[in-house]
Every structure is written in structure tokens, then in C-alpha cells.
Amino acid sequence: MGSAITGWGEALPDHVVTNDDFAARLDTSDEWIVARTGIRQRRMGGTTSELAIDAGRAALKVADLDGADIDLLVLATTTPDQTIPATSSAVHDALGCRGGAFDLNAACAGFVYALVTADSLLHAGHHRALVIGSETLSKVTDQDDRSTAVLFGDGAAAIVLEAGARDELVLAYDLGVDGAATPLLYADHGGYIHMEGREVFRRAVRAELESIENVLSRAGVRPDDIALFVPHQANVRIIEAVNQRVGLSMERTALVLERTGNTSAASIPLALAEAADAGRVAEGDLVLLSGFGAGMTWASAVIRWGRRGLPR
Ligand code: ACO
Numbered sequence: 001m002g003s004a005i006t007g008w009g010e011a012l013p014d015h016v017v018t019n020d021d022f023a024a025r026l027d028t029s030d031e032w033i034v035a036r037t038g039i040r041q042r043r044m045g046g047t048t049s050e051l052a053i054d055a056g057r058a059a060l061k062v063a064d065l066d067g068a069d070i071d072l073l074v075l076a077t078t079t080p081d082q083t084i085p086a087t088s089s090a091v092h093d094a095l096g097c098r099g100g101a102f103d104l105n106a107a108c109a110g111f112v113y114a115l116v117t118a119d120s121l122l123h124a125g126h127h128r129a130l131v132i133g134s135e136t137l138s139k140v141t142d143q144d145d146r147s148t149a150v151l152f153g154d155g156a157a158a159i160v161l162e163a164g165a166r167d168e169l170v171l172a173y174d175l176g177v178d179g180a181a182t183p184l185l186y187a188d189h190g191g192y193i194h195m196e197g198r199e200v201f202r203r204a205v206r207a208e209l210e211s212i213e214n215v216l217s218r219a220g221v222r223p224d225d226i227a228l229f230v231p232h233q234a235n236v237r238i239i240e241a242v243n244q245r246v247g248l249s250m251e252r253t254a255l256v257l258e259r260t261g262n263t264s265a266a267s268i269p270l271a272l273a274e275a276a277d278a279g280r281v282a283e284g285d286l287v288l289l290s291g292f293g294a295g296m297t298w299a300s301a302v303i304r305w306g307r308r309g310l311p312r
Pocket of ligand 1: 027029262294
């Protein structure tokens with residue numbers, strides 16, 4: 001028995017912060033931010049649970065399911081509402097889900113970690129999982145520090161996974177971490193994000209390249225076989241560097257960071273949900289997901305889009 005993505009949805013706060021909003025009060029400019037990152041605006045506001053609940057509801061609607069149909073909830077986040085309990089508890093309650101729920105923190109690679117974990121649990125006997133990436137990074141970013149403030153935004157996106165499909169959803173995956181790189185990117189309890197941007201950039205390109213090569217080879221597919229690439233949305237220059245080296249075209253790449261900034265664990269599902277809404281993926285298409293983040297973590301997966309064999 002395989003599994004399939006049957007629903008997807010997103011939630012972005014209403015409040016838009018443009019590059020010019022930063023330039024009005026910090027020593028920066030729209031030109032610098034666009035040229036160095038590709039980001040033009042980001043959303044800020046809400047809590048991680050509120051955004052996750054809205055995204056989860058939207059994904060359930062597309063799947064034509066109720067919360068009670070879900071028997072597993074995995075919330076990928078680095079910005080939980082509280083230290084205790086897990087933010088997924090509030091999301092589980094608000095959506096009326098059944099079964100278990102837990103938070104998963106693998107930074108910007110968190111959504112792919114969560115997808116792989118949930119899919120494995122479907123193979124272990126669960127029926128339907130809601131996998132959400134939700135972040136409120138504006139809470140942990142010093143809004144007066146131009147080197148980080150302009151990069152991060154808030155948002156959430158979710159997918160519904162269902163067991164019982166004819167095809168396997170995950171053809172191959174690659175998860176990794178280099179804990180020795182922790183000092184390059186961290187936020188202490190109650191503190192703000194500290195990032196060695198240039199070094200993180202360098203390592204991000206290297207980690208993503210290796211991870212993508214691993215996962216393509218494990219799946220036995222070539223870059224040309226990939227219909228849609230959904231990378232972590234941190235910096236368009238990282239995405240371009242990876243694409244050029246792997247041989248993936250920007251036309252087949254899902255991008256939202258221009259409008260959202262870096263939303264960590266929410267960035268890959270946001271780009272995936274928008275691509276799915278735009279009809280950029282069809283039954284049987286191969287989709288490559290790849291992210292990297294604090295830890296430093298990385299995660300890639302080749303998945304097959306479509307719901308062949310599902311009863312409904
Ligand atoms: N506006 C204007 N100037 C700026 C700004 C800004 N917003 N931010 C930094 N600068 C200045 C710096 O102070 C520096 O000035 P100096 O040369 O006088 O010292 C100059 O610009 C160049 O700084 P660099 O850091 O070398 O610039 P770079 O081209 O590397 O771009 C950036 C910085 C955008 C942060 C880039 O390094 C990057 O994207 N790194 C990767 C970040 C990332 O991918 N993080 C992902 C993980 S996030 C997570 O896990 C939560």
C-alpha cells in the first residue's frame with residue numbers, strides 16, 4: 001500500500017512588510033535586499049498555532065476531510081508558541097483531530113523531516129496525517145539588525161497524507177545534520193537569531209547539492225525527470241547556484257520567497273501548495289523537495305504526485 005498527498009493549504013498573516021519599510025528605519029535598501037536575497041516583502045503577525053490551524057483547515061478542505069479523519073498530526077516548527085507544551089497540542093484540539101500529535105524541530109529542513117516521518121508512520125498503520133510547517137520567525141529576529149531582519153517572515157502551510165494509494169509517495173529521501181556547525185546559526189531561549197550569513201550560504205549550497213545527488217541516485221532518477229523542484233526559500237542566489245550545478249531549470253522551480261522571505265519550516269510547503277494551486281504538478285509527476293537550516297540540518301525527498309488507487 002502506498003500513500004498520497006490529497007490536500008494542501010497555506011496561511012499568511014495580513015501584515016505585509018516591504019523592503020522600503022526596512023529602508024525607512026535601517027541602513028539598508030530595496031536594491032541591496034533584492035540583489036543579495038531575491039526577497040521583496042514578507043508577512044508578519046499571528047502565532048505559530050493560529051497560522052498552523054488556518055493552514056491545516058485549508059489543507060483539510062482541499063482533501064475534503066474533517067479534522068476527525070486525521071489520526072496523526074506532525075507540526076514542523078522552530079518557533080513554538082511555548083516551551084511546554086508542544087504547539088501541535090493546540091492545533092490538534094482546534095482542528096478536532098484524533099490520534100497523536102507532536103512538534104518536530106529540524107529548522108528549515110523540518111518540513112521534509114516531518115513528511116518523511118509521517119509517511120513512515122502511515123506505513124506503520126496510521127491512515128491519514130496532517131503535516132504542517134508553521135513559523136513566526138519575526139518573534140526571534142532582532143528587527144533592528146539589518147543583517148537578519150530583512151531575511152525572515154511568518155507563515156504556515158500544510159499537507160494531508162493518506163494511506164491506501166497504489167503508488168508510493170516517497171521514492172527516496174536523505175536526512176542529515178552536522179551538529180558541529182551549530183554556532184553558525186542559532187537563537188538562545190529568549191534571544192534573537194544569530195547567523196554567520198556568508199558561511200551558512202557556502203555550507204547550504206554544499207549540503208543541498210550533496211543531498212540532492214544522494215536522493216536522485218537513491219530514487220534512480222535524473223534531474224530531467226523532475227517535473228517540479230521545491231527548494232527551501234532562504235535566498236534566490238542559493239537556489240540558482242544549486243540549480244545550475246544540478247542541472248535543474250528555474251522554470252521548473254517553485255519560488256515564493258520574493259513575497260514571503262525565509263519562513264523556515266513553512267517555506268517548502270508554502271512553495272509546494274502554491275505550485276499545486278497553480279496546477280504546476282500533475283498525476284505521476286516527480287517532485288524534488290530539498291531544504292537546509294540551522295543545526296545544520298538538511299533533508300531532501302523525491303516524491304510522486306498523484307492519488308492513484310485511493311478509494312475516494
Ligand atoms: N542592507 C545593506 N547592507 C547589509 C545588509 C542589509 N540588509 N545586511 C548586511 N549588509 C552588509 C554587511 O554588513 C556587509 O558589510 P561590510 O562588507 O561593510 O561588512 C556587506 O553587506 C556584505 O555582507 P555579507 O554578509 O558578506 O553579504 P552576503 O552577500 O553574504 O549576503 C546574506 C548576506 C543575504 C545573509 C547571505 O549571506 C545569505 O543569504 N546567507 C544564507 C542565509 C541562509 O540561507 N540561512 C538559511 C538558514 S535560516 C534557518 O535555518 C532559520
